[in-house]
Amino acid sequence: MLSEAELVYVKDTLPFWEELSGQDQKELADAMKLQEFKAGTWLHRGDQDCSGLFLLKSGQIRTYFISETGREITLYRLFERDVCIMTASCMMKNITFEVHIEVEKDTQAYLLPMTIVSGMSDTLLPVKSFLNELMASRFSDVMWVMEQVLFTSFDKRLANFLMEQIAIEDSLTLHITQEKIASHLGxxxxxxxxxLKYFQQEGVVRLFRGGIKVIDEEQLYRMTDPNSYRHRPS
Structure with a gap:
């Protein structure tokens, strides 16, 4: 059973909540459970599970794809108040590719069990509409990544990634390995x-063991493609 404070959080985050009947609200609130995940663990791996929707209370998760050669590429990342739909991928019958969802930072998330989500989406239009919009938004993120891979030079992609990382971390000092950056960018x-060595020669960054210090943020932004750079809201 959710506390009053938790109920307020859920109501503010799920746009269809007020359109549910009192009985449906109670059923959903009774079924939701707050779970905790440590950084480095997984919410979802391929098609091995179909838990339901996760509503993030805090933390950060990464959804990524693994190619046949074993190379990773990040599709999108989710933060506080985001809803993870790929953990309910069994609802999407026509999806044939597998995604992996990694916990990047210690995360708390409310689980909306698959049985509840599926049942409500079958009978309640507001829930079905929310899920359709959420699915469309996530696939838009995926298509953006594919467009970057196919049509944007790697220096611009790397600059885009560093600018987004600055926004996420709210710092010009980024504690991230070059191996991890490669995984994000495929x-x-x-x-x-x-x-990165070229960026360093140009005076944009300074490299140190286990991270990067951005020296000239304005020059880094000029190296991005302004039409494709996406700033993550705080």
């Missing part, structure tokens, strides 16, 4: 290393 570590 590239090889050697490619990331060469480009």
């Amino acid at each position: 590239s090889a570590r050697e490619v990331v290393t060469r480009m």
Whole structure:
């Protein structure tokens, strides 16, 4: 059973809540459970589970795809008040690819069990509409990534990533390895290393063991593609 404070959080985050009947609200509130996940663990791995929707209370998760050669590429990341739909991927019958969802920072999330979500989406139009809009938004994120991979040069992609990381961390000092950056961008570590060394030569960043210090944020932004740079709201 959710506390009053938790109910307020859920009501503020789920747009369909007020359109539910009192009985449906009670059923959903009774079924929801707050779960905690440590950084480095998984919410979802391929098609191995179909838990339901996760509503993030705090933390950060990463949804990514693994190619046949074992290379990773980040599709999108989710934060506080975001809803993770890929943990309910069994609802999406026509999806044939597998995604993995990694916990990047210690995370608390409310689980909306699959049985409840599926039942309500079948009978309640506001819930079905919310899920359809959520699915469309996530696939828009995926298409944006594919567009970047296919049509944007790697220096601009790397600059975009660093600018987004600055926004996420709210710091010009980024504690992230070059191997991790390569995983986010679907590239090889050697490619990331060469480009970061070029950025360093240009006076944009300073590299240190286990991280990057952005020296000239304005120049870094000029290196991005302004039409494709996405600033993550705080």
